[in-house]
Every structure is written in C-alpha cells, then in structure tokens.
Amino acid sequence: MALTRACQIWRMPVTRDSVTGKVNVFAHMPGGMSGPDGLAVDEEGGLAVANPGHGCIWLLDRHGVPRFRVESCGGRTITNVAYDPKDLHRLVFTDSDLGQVLEARVPVRGLLLASHA
Secondary structure (H helix, E strand, C coil): CEECCCCEEEECCECCCCCECCCEEEEECCCCCCCCCCEEEECCCCEEEEECCCCEEEEECCCCCEEEEEECCCCCCEEEEEEECCEEEEEEEEECCCCEEEEEECCCCECCCCCCC
C-alpha cells in the first residue's frame, strides 16, 4: 500500500480469510513534493512504484531495496503504473501533468495478478 504523504510503502500480508497481520514499512521513499502513488508487482516479488514528486518510477527488489530508476520523458507527475500483459518487460505509466501514457522496457518481468481473457 502506498502512503503518499508519508513517503512510504507498507507491506500488509493478507491471510486466506482476509485478515491482515504484521503490517510493516516495506520501503521509505525519498522525500520531496509528493511520495509514492501507483504500484505494480514484478515476478521476483519486487515493486514498480510511481513517484509523482520525482517524475520517475522506482523499481524495488523484494526486500524494498531500489534496483533501478525509470525517469519520465514527459512531465513529472507519474501516478499510475502497470505491466503490459502481452509483454511483461514493458512497463506502462501515466503522466498526469501532460495527460500522456508512457512506456519503458525493464529488466525484470511483471507479474499478472489477474487473468486477462
């Protein structure tokens, strides 16, 4: 879960009966004008984190350690992020400043969390 104003990502394990337990801070994001927003999971358990305050997407490993930073070639307000289900190395994200949909190739494949028929 992204806590935008606190500049944190929280990890919330959910049991089969929909109970959360042992909630903790997965990652502290750099401060600035705004913190994390949209999130997408990769196949290694890491996260792609849209960061509108820094105009980028952070790629974190499964321990919350930054691996890569994808900078926007458009505006700074990157708010949504998703992996393309037809090409899981393609990250698609929105730039709310300019109303653009951008994309980047990333080294770790995304994980599809829902079936796409």
